[in-house]
Amino acid sequence: MIPVKGYAGAKVAVLGLGRSGLATARALIAGGAEPLLWDDSPEARDKAEAEGFTLTDLGRANAFDGVTSLITSPGIPHLYPAPNKILARALEAGVPVDNDIGLFFRSFAASDWDDFETMPRVVCVTGSNGKSTTTALIHHILEVAGRPVQMAGNIGKGVLSIDPAQDGEVVVLELSSYQTDLARALTPDVAVFTNLSPDHLDRHHGMGGYFAAKRRLFSEGGPDRAVIGVDEVEGQFLANQMGMGPQDDRVIRISSGQKLDQFGWSVFARKGFLSEWRKGRQVASIDLREVSGLPGAHNHQNACAAYAACRALGIAPKMIEGAFGSFAGLPHRSQLVGERGGVRFVNDSKATNVDSAAKALQAFPRIRWIAGGMGKDGGITALQPHLGAVVKAYLIGHSARDFALQLGKTPHEICETMAQAVARAAAEAEAGEVVLLAPAAASFDQYPNFEKRGDDFVAQVQALIGG
Template sequence: MIPVQGFEGAKVAVLGLGRSGLAAAAALKAGGAEPVLWDDSPEARAKAEAAGFTCADLTRQGAFDGIACLITSPGIPHLYPRPNPVIAAAMAAGVPVDNDIGLFFRSWATEAWDDFDIAPRTICVTGSNGKSTTTALIHHILQHAGRPTQMAGNIGRGVLDIDPAVEGEVVVLELSSYQTDLARALTPDIAVFTNLSPDHLDRHAGMGGYFAAKRRLFAEGGPDRAVIGVDEPEGVYLANQIAMGREDDRLIRVSAARKLGDYGWSVFARKGFLAEWRKGRQVASIDLRAITGLPGAHNHQNACAAYAAVRSLGLAPKLIEEAFHSFGGLPHRSQTVAEKRGVRFVNDSKATNVDSAAKALEAFTNIRWIVGGMGKEGGVAALKSSLGAVKKAYFIGHSARDFALELAPLEHEICETMEVAVARASAEAEAGDTVLLAPAAASFDQYPNFEKRGDHFTQLVQALPD
């Protein structure tokens, strides 16, 4: 746990008692603050009180009298589409509003660091797609290199739930737009921006607000080094905002679409090869094509971003390449779960929208595609340009027939359930085929979340005969 600094003896309100809220309350208490908790759910309040915390109704008149700060969970709106009433009341009362990310950055460094020869570092990763894989890959490379490291944030543990730093440690944080938007302190040593595509637009009142939330990670405190994906206009703009000129190597540009050899420092992937260029010359290259845990151009972008981040710490290219080969990938993200009779089975249940499904479809050949669920606004017609490798589609879930109509004349079968789809796809698959779960839809018609959907697919595949 990271005891929160700066609130000793003060009352601090905590709104939202999920994982991050309870961790924040415990860290505040450990730092000498008096946390006062609230959640609309009686069950959540009962759980907090059972853990020894005090709950008080923050919706009542005068609830913020004597409160030094309000800490809110990332999922609770503070501005758009409309502020939560408790947050609005805190702001009206002049009470600062923050989140656990802000508390982390104000509390991470301690006097104990004065005795360290090598100061701890933080690497923060944000973006629309690939940030979980990039974060996990950075963490994996550091572990492979024998560096002390912890991973937290939007993946794994809450940021205040990690252990205090040891000498030379690197903490790797995945940060969502919800987390970066409100944090009052954002001071990473290395900040990574993967890419940007439409998401959470109601929460940020459009793409401009969404990008602005991501940009705060680079603008509020200013990282020592920035790793920026420049395959979208927003990344190009952000890189231009940071760099003082073409040779400024505080910025590492990253691309999975084109060569970037004319800058001070760049890392890019073309035709399955990662290349690092510095001051106009290539200094390293890695063949990514045979790395099972990083299939497809979207994962090659993740590999470039992770490579750039750890190169900033001085790790050697050969060591990074070794770590790439031992990276198994994240569950539910282009994860190979089995190979049977020459057929590869891939779980990409996290591909819940058109953009992520397209990337999955472009990563493999000879695809038997399991697709469907609770369709999202806009449908899936935009995927027609990504169907070149699909031999047949097996539609499941609520939107099965709608998807079939939108993607006509694609060869297909209406299967309704995962059980039928896996059975039919595996029965028809030939050696060299890939049975790919990339739903392009939410899971809520048949599963509580995409993880349960991916787990079910994996269980069914593993039960198939070898």
């Protein structure tokens, strides 16, 4: 645990009692603060009381009298589409609002660091797609390299639940736009921006607000190194803002598809090969084509981001290359579930939007595509240019019939359930093809989350092929 500093003897309100909220409450107590806990959900309140916490109704009159700060969970709206009513009262009362990420950066450094030979470092990863894979890959590379490392944030533990730092340790944090938007302190040593595509637009009131939330990771504290994907104009703009010119190697530009040989430091992947360039010359190259845990151009971008972050931490190219080979990937993100008769089964349940589904559809040459669920605005119309590898689509869930109307000439079948879709795709698939779950939709019509949807796919496949 990281005890929260700066609030000893103070009353600190905590709104939202999920994983991060309860971890925050424990860390506040460890730092000598008095947390006042509340959640709009009776189930969450019951869980907190079962752990021994006392609840305080933050919705009552004068609830914020004497309160030093309000710490809110990332899922609670603070501005758009409208602030949570309790959070709005804190804003009206002038009570500073923060989150666990802000508390972490205020509290992570400790007095015993004076005795360390190598200062601990913090790497933060944000962006629209690939955050989790990039974060996990950085963590994996550092483990292989023998560096003490912890992973937290939007993946793994809550940030205040990690252990105090060891000599030379690296903490790798995945941060969503909800987390970067509100944190009052953001001071990573290395900050990574993977890419940007439309998502959470209601929460950020459009693309401008969404990008602004991501940009705060770079603008608030100023990282020593900024690793920035430049395949969209927002990344190009951010790289321009962070650097003093094209040769400023404090900015490492990354790309999947572009040759970036004119900058002070860049890492890019083209035709399956990752290249590192510094000051006009290539210094390293890695063949990514046979790295089973990182299939497709989107994962090659993730590889570039992780490679650049680890190079910024001093890890040698050969060490990174070896770690790529042993990276198994993450569940629900281009996860190879199994193979039968030359047919591979891949679980990409995390592909909940059109952009991430498009990347998955470009990763394999011949695809039996399982898609559907609770479709988002626009459905899958934007996927038309990416359907060339789809042999046939098998559609499930609430939006199955809407998706069928948007597939054009692509062969398809409405299957309704995951079990039927897996059975039909497996029965028709031929050697060399991939049965791919990449839903391009939310899961909430049939499953509580994308993980449960992916778990169902895995269970159906394993029952079919044995495993």
